[in-house]
Amino acid sequence: MTNSDDAETTYPLRAAARLTGLSPDLLRAWESRYGVVKPLRTAGGTRRYRASELERLRLVKAAVDAGDRISVVARLDPVELARRAAGTEKPSQAGLEPILSALERLDAEGAQRLLALQLSAMGPVSFAREFALPLAREIGERWATNRMGIASEHLATGVLRSMLGSALTPTAASRLGPTIVFATSTGERHELGLQSAALTALGAGANPIYLGAELPVEDLLGAVANTGAAVLALSLVTIPSGPAEQMIAAIRNGLPDEIRLWIGGPGATEIAASEGVERFGSLEEFERRVTLLGFEKSSLP
Amino acid sequence: MTNSDDAETTYPLRAAARLTGLSPDLLRAWESRYGVVKPLRTAGGTRRYRASELERLRLVKAAVDAGDRISVVARLDPVELARRAAGTEKPSQAGLEPILSALERLDAEGAQRLLALQLSAMGPVSFAREFALPLAREIGERWATNRMGIASEHLATGVLRSMLGSALTPTAASRLGPTIVFATSTGERHELGLQSAALTALGAGANPIYLGAELPVEDLLGAVANTGAAVLALSLVTIPSGPAEQMIAAIRNGLPDEIRLWIGGPGATEIAASEGVERFGSLEEFERRVTLLGFEKSSLP
DNA sequence: GTCATCTTGTCAAGATTTAATCTTGACAAT
DNA sequence: ATTGTCAAGATTAAATCTTGACAAGATGAC
Numbered sequence A, B: 001m002t003n004s005d006d007a008e009t010t011y012p013l014r015a016a017a018r019l020t021g022l023s024p025d026l027l028r029a030w031e032s033r034y035g036v037v038k039p040l041r042t043a044g045g046t047r048r049y050r051a052s053e054l055e056r057l058r059l060v061k062a063a064v065d066a067g068d069r070i071s072v073v074a075r076l077d078p079v080e081l082a083r084r085a086a087g088t089e090k091p092s093q094a095g096l097e098p099i100l101s102a103l104e105r106l107d108a109e110g111a112q113r114l115l116a117l118q119l120s121a122m123g124p125v126s127f128a129r130e131f132a133l134p135l136a137r138e139i140g141e142r143w144a145t146n147r148m149g150i151a152s153e154h155l156a157t158g159v160l161r162s163m164l165g166s167a168l169t170p171t172a173a174s175r176l177g178p179t180i181v182f183a184t185s186t187g188e189r190h191e192l193g194l195q196s197a198a199l200t201a202l203g204a205g206a207n208p209i210y211l212g213a214e215l216p217v218e219d220l221l222g223a224v225a226n227t228g229a230a231v232l233a234l235s236l237v238t239i240p241s242g243p244a245e246q247m248i249a250a251i252r253n254g255l256p257d258e259i260r261l262w263i264g265g266p267g268a269t270e271i272a273a274s275e276g277v278e279r280f281g282s283l284e285e286f287e288r289r290v291t292l293l294g295f296e297k298s299s300l301p
Numbered sequence C: 001g002t003c004a005t006c007t008t009g010t011c012a013a014g015a016t017t018t019a020a021t022c023t024t025g026a027c028a029a030t
Numbered sequence D: 001a002t003t004g005t006c007a008a009g010a011t012t013a014a015a016t017c018t019t020g021a022c023a024a025g026a027t028g029a030c
Helices: A015-022 A024-034 A051-065 A078-085 A096-104 A108-122 A124-144 A151-168 A190-201 A217-227 A240-255 A266-270 A285-298 B014-022 B024-034 B053-066 B078-085 B098-106 B108-122 B124-144 B150-167 B192-203 B217-227 B241-254 B266-272 B284-293
Strands: A045-048 A179-185 A205-214 A231-235 A261-265 A276-278 B048-051 B178-185 B206-211 B232-237 B259-265 B278-279
Touching: A015 A024, A045 A051, A045 A096, A051 A078, A096 A108, A096 A151, A096 B284, A108 A124, A108 A151, A108 B206, A124 A151, A124 A190, A124 B098, A151 A190, A151 B014, A151 B150, A151 B217, A179 A190, A179 A217, A190 A205, A190 A231, A205 A217, A205 B108, A205 B150, A217 A240, A217 B150, A231 A240, A231 B124, A240 A261, A240 A266, A240 B150, A240 B178, A261 A285, A261 B024, A285 B024, B014 B024, B014 B048, B014 B053, B014 B284, B048 B053, B053 B078, B053 B266, B098 B108, B098 B124, B108 B124, B108 B150, B124 B150, B124 B192, B150 B192, B178 B192, B178 B217, B192 B206, B217 B241, B241 B259, B241 B266, B278 B284
Parallel strands: A179 A205, A179 A231, A231 A261, A261 A276, B178 B206, B178 B232, B232 B259, B259 B278
Antiparallel strands: none
């Protein structure tokens, strides 16, 4: 009932300007000088942009931002246009750049749109592993070298955490698999890798219980007991290996023997091996281990 | 400071209608028949409502909703009016219990399922305001009295943060609204209220940029400048009011005059009023303010 | 290399259109 | 009698229109 007429919804100039990021003046200039788009006109003569034209304008802007000249790009057909805009618009396998640029501009809507596109294309598990984590790494690097502000980093962290968190919804079926509790201990605030691991576990048929960052040791042990988990998985990123080893020893000590303790993350390979603790250098390795677990524990308490 | 002219900001009829929940026709009828308010007029004769008049209209409406007759209530002074209006509060929410119990059992799947159900039933904005926040409050209380473990609190925080974060996806249309940057400053780690506020803003037609918790002042200012935001919205929960006031002063000082600074959260009402800073005691108040923002112009000619 | 020319984004002025608002008066349901 | 809503026709305020100009950078000729 919204629009039963054949009238598709159109947008006035000011809406087109805000939606494309181009100024009203520029929209008019591009139209009259280069014929980039040809919006409908009302009886009185004011412009009305169709959604398709807004999309085209976005592409043209992307191409121009990428260095093309408006006089050249203006007449291109959508296919060629998309190709030229690819540098700035389309997330390909190597397409971290457009997202990084949106983040730098603090363009929340743009960044989320690109990330969502990627997520839907790759599926949550590979998205986490092959896209979110490299993205986080790149952001960290740029931040460390002052090429990106911490505001961009916060925006990215929040968006990624939400997207991965939503994907982490356990299904009824996943309850059938072995339960794994995911957390980091006090002092360890990096969550992204932990979320990726939990997602990987979910994809491998386990039943992840994601408790997030900075849980005191005592509560960690209590949580494992309460849930009847078979495994406690921790992530190490920032904690120095000395304190980390102490913490792990304390946990192992308080944990019943039959419950496994797994350590992942960049810091995992730097701590010393010890009895009853398994360390993982990559998510692929972790994934194989989870799959194994499913076969090991055919009978649960 | 915000408006160097001495003219207070006023609002056109449609803004008054939306903010009070009264129809434009009714506003005119009440004015001409009972003189409930007497808005300013432009040179051309159109009405311009002052904030004080909007407040009065809200009270009058509350009194009428409570059963009083408009012809009687119309002339009352604010004090008596407030007394009469005080009969209309909304019912409380049930249905927290099952979720609390799932959280206590660390039943991630059950808790998420119940929450998702609630979210889909209420929609994101009221879910945040009328469900997630009360839930968080209850959890905090139980944790403080040792009736709930911190693991449950973490689980809940993570799930809620993801759910609200996903709902916080800006749409293309939201870009049309005024841009508001949401963040907390260093030391303030509570995010839930801030997310709820951002969701409220999104629902009220603004374009929220959610930067999350603990952003240093300097980066906050940079972010506002980069995004061309009209407003910087901060949340205060745990920071003592002394340091908070210093922090706010520092931010206000570094912020251009034309950019508004809004403070919300439980701590907002405890800090001293100061030039160029607006404080909000509730999300409803915040929502009204956001809606106003869309209508604001400097003032009368 | 230098200088004229082209390209491109922005601005201003004055006319016009669209979207809101105005008043008045009517009408139906308490 | 009170009260909310609606319609008609006039008016105002805010957007948008076109045209033309201008400046900063890019391009190209010499």
